[in-house]
Amino acid sequence: MKKIKIDILSRVEGHGGILVTIDGNRVEEVKVNIYEGPRLIEQLLIGKDYKECLNIVPRICAICTLSHRYASIRALERALGVSVKKKVLLMRDLMLLGEIIESNALHVFVLALPDFFGFPSITEMLQEHREIIMTGLKIKEFGNLVMKTTSARMIHGENPIIGGFGKYPLNKELNEIKRKANELVPMAVNAVEFLSSVKVPNFCEGKEKITFMCLNSGEEFGFVGDTVLISRGEERNVDEYENLTNERVVSHSYAKRCTYKEKTFTVGAIARVNLLGERLKGESFKYFKKMYNSRWEKNPLFNSYAQLLEILFVLEKIPSLIDEIKRFKNPEIEIPEKVSGRATGAVEAPRGTLYHHYDLENGIIIKAYIITPTDQNLDEMERFLRIAAENLLKKSKKDIDSKLEMVVRAYDPCISCSAHLVKVVHK
Numbered sequence: 001m002k003k004i005k006i007d008i009l010s011r012v013e014g015h016g017g018i019l020v021t022i023d024g025n026r027v028e029e030v031k032v033n034i035y036e037g038p039r040l041i042e043q044l045l046i047g048k049d050y051k052e053c054l055n056i057v058p059r060i061c062a063i064c065t066l067s068h069r070y071a072s073i074r075a076l077e078r079a080l081g082v083s084v085k086k087k088v089l090l091m092r093d094l095m096l097l098g099e100i101i102e103s104n105a106l107h108v109f110v111l112a113l114p115d116f117f118g119f120p121s122i123t124e125m126l127q128e129h130r131e132i133i134m135t136g137l138k139i140k141e142f143g144n145l146v147m148k149t150t151s152a153r154m155i156h157g158e159n160p161i162i163g164g165f166g167k168y169p170l171n172k173e174l175n176e177i178k179r180k181a182n183e184l185v186p187m188a189v190n191a192v193e194f195l196s197s198v199k200v201p202n203f204c205e206g207k208e209k210i211t212f213m214c215l216n217s218g219e220e221f222g223f224v225g226d227t228v229l230i231s232r233g234e235e236r237n238v239d240e241y242e243n244l245t246n247e248r249v250v251s252h253s254y255a256k257r258c259t260y261k262e263k264t265f266t267v268g269a270i271a272r273v274n275l276l277g278e279r280l281k282g283e284s285f286k287y288f289k290k291m292y293n294s295r296w297e298k299n300p301l302f303n304s305y306a307q308l309l310e311i312l313f314v315l316e317k318i319p320s321l322i323d324e325i326k327r328f329k330n331p332e333i334e335i336p337e338k339v340s341g342r343a344t345g346a347v348e349a350p351r352g353t354l355y356h357h358y359d360l361e362n363g364i365i366i367k368a369y370i371i372t373p374t375d376q377n378l379d380e381m382e383r384f385l386r387i388a389a390e391n392l393l394k395k396s397k398k399d400i401d402s403k404l405e406m407v408v409r410a411y412d413p414c415i416s417c418s419a420h421l422v423k424v425v426h427k
Contacts, residue, residue, distance in 0.1 A: 004389070009405055011111040011121070013063060013414045018404050019252075020389045027393075030386045032378055032408065034253040045368040050076055050360055054161065057356070057370065061414055062155050063106070066099045066147060067349035068370075069160055071356040074224075074345025076162055079360050080336035087328035088164045091150060094177075094321055095160060096223055096347060097314045098146025103350035104269065104307040105143060107412040108195075109136020112304045115406040116198050132194050135187045139311060142180050146318075149173050163334035174322045181318040185283070188312040192287045195308055204388035204407050205299040210380070211263060212271035213244070215348050221272070221279040221313060223348035229275050230260070238346040241355040245371050257379050258371070264379040267352025268411065269306035270296065277309075284313035300384050300410045307350075307412075339363040349373055351412050374413045381408055 004020040015035040021028040041060055045053060057072045058065040070092060077084070109132070110122050119125045122133050144154050149169050151157020159166045211232060215225030228236045228244055236244055245258040259265070273280075274296055277288045288309055296302045342359040352373030359367035384407050392400045 004400060004404070006401060006405060009408055011114070011405075011409055012412075013061075016408070016413065018385065018408065020385065020404065022389070022393065025393060027386055027389045030382045030389060031252045032381050032385070034255040034378075042368040042370055045358075045365045048365050049363055050080070050358070050365055051162075051363075053358070053365060053368075055158070058156050060370070060372075063103055063414060064099065064349045064351070064354070065156050066095050066151060066160070067347055067354050068356070069151075069157075070096055070224075071345045071347045071349075071354045072358075073160060073162055074347065075343050075356045075358050076345070076360075077336075078343035078345060079341035079358055080162070081338050081341070082163050082334050082336050084164055084334050085328070085331040087168075087325060087331055088334075090321060090325045090328070091165055091168070092160065093222075093224070094318070094325065095147060095150035097318060097321070098143050098150060100143070100223060100350050101311055101314050102140050102143025102147060103412075104311050105136050105140035107350075108304050108307050108311070109133055109140070109191075111412065112409055113195075115402075115409060116195075116200075116304075118402075132191060135191050139184055139188065139191075139315075142184055145180070146177055149177060161333065162336065164331060165333075168330045171326055174326060178319045178322040181315050181322075185312070185315050188308075188315050189283055189287075192283075192291075192308055192312055195305060196287065196291050200295065200299060200301050200305070201403075201406075202295075202299065203391045203403055204301065204384045205295065206384065206387050207298070209297045210270075210274075210300070211260065211265040212274045213260070213265055213267050213353060213376075214272045214275050215346055215353055217276065217279075217348075219279065221276045221281070221284075223272075225346070225348075228346075228353065230265075231271075231275060238344045238355065241344055241346070241357065241371060242369075245355070245376055247371060247375065253378070255378060256375050258376040259379055264383050265376065266300065266380050266411075267373050267376050268303060269310050269350070270300065270303040271352065272348060273306035273309055280309070280313055282313075282316045284309050284316060287312065300380070300407065303410050303412065342367075351414050352376060372414070374411070377411045377413065381411055381413070 002022040006018040009016045017033040019031045058069045148154040152159035216227045216229045217225045247256045280288050340361050344357040346355050355371040357369040388407050
């Protein structure tokens with residue numbers, strides 16, 4: 001019996017490892033081990049006034065802080081009967097687009113790109129590919145600017161609140177965002193051209209199509225919705241989140257796992273592009289048609305390509321979104337009509353569909369349930385790790401290790417907000 005053990009995954013958000021057990025020429029077991037201790041955020045919310053919720057839930061993650069805040073706001077506003085004005089919705093779209101850009105750029109250009117060229121990190125890539133890396137860092141910096149402008153802080157901004165925003169940005173601030181977005185579009189196009197020329201390995205490619213899930217954003221490609229599209233041809237309301245995810249506990253992980261109808265599924269950029277790609281516009285649609293093929297339905301490594309298409313789409317969308325925001329006056333904050341209720345809110349976080357559910361009685365939270373994208377993807381990671389291990393059994397130990405890590409990194413797992421060097425132990 002042989003074991004391939006990667007104690008600490010590198011270039012991911014947090015602490016995790018891989019254990020593959022091999023019996024002869026057969027892969028016996030595959031585990032993605034999550035070492036991060038449970039944060040118990042949901043339990044911390046019980047008994048709290050609902051107004052405190054928005055100060056607590058973004059602390060789950062400093063990368064996806066606005067996704068958590070937005071999903072929480074959507075749930076609480078539905079539960080409390082709050083209906084906001086058009087400008088509020090547009091501003092929330094803008095803040096989420098900023099987070100999509102920042103997080104996608106971090107993953108594509110810093111965490112995942114070295115895998116496609118065989119480098120241990122972007123530091124070693126700088127000599128040969130300095131221009132593409134600097135492009136990625138500029139795009140990421142722009143995402144940070146959008147997040148800071150809309151939420152008042154780059155991380156854990158408090159400006160988005162129930163019923164609106166505490167403060168609206170000045171037109172000159174919005175104009176600067178528009179100017180920079182227009183400036184970055186050609187750079188993003190060059191990045192798409194660059195990545196589209198890179199061959200995607202097939203060592204983890206499955207025979208069956210992946211089951212994808214994402215929110216139905218309406219007629220256009222987007223990141224907010226009230227129903228969930230499933231690649232099997234189904235559409236379900238977000239209120240059915242428990243039946244869509246079926247969270248369960250496993251012994252080797254502090255993170256829960258999810259299946260749909262007892263089968264694994266994928267959320268995230270690759271799911272959004274597979275399900276909503278025909279709704280893209282402009283250059284992003286042009287490159288979607290050029291780059292997309294049936295392999296995207298079977299190979300998780302295409303997630304980085306999907307993330308880059310989303311970056312291009314968002315940069316193209318922001319200028320017209322800014323123009324629309326500026327048409328409206330700053331509305332007053334909407335006050336909740338009631339203090340009791342229950343509802344689910346969902347948004348597409350960078351890594352996939354994020355659910356927040358709350359039950360309220362007299363303004364007090366009596367139930368809180370949060371389901372993150374990484375929870376939903378973990379079983380799928382293990383499935384593709386098994387495929388990769390089976391296909392790579394004849395390769396060298398070093399080659400297997402790096403490619404197994406590549407599979408996990410493809411999903412951009414948000415275990416927590418830290419990064420570690422890899423330590424590989426063979427037994």
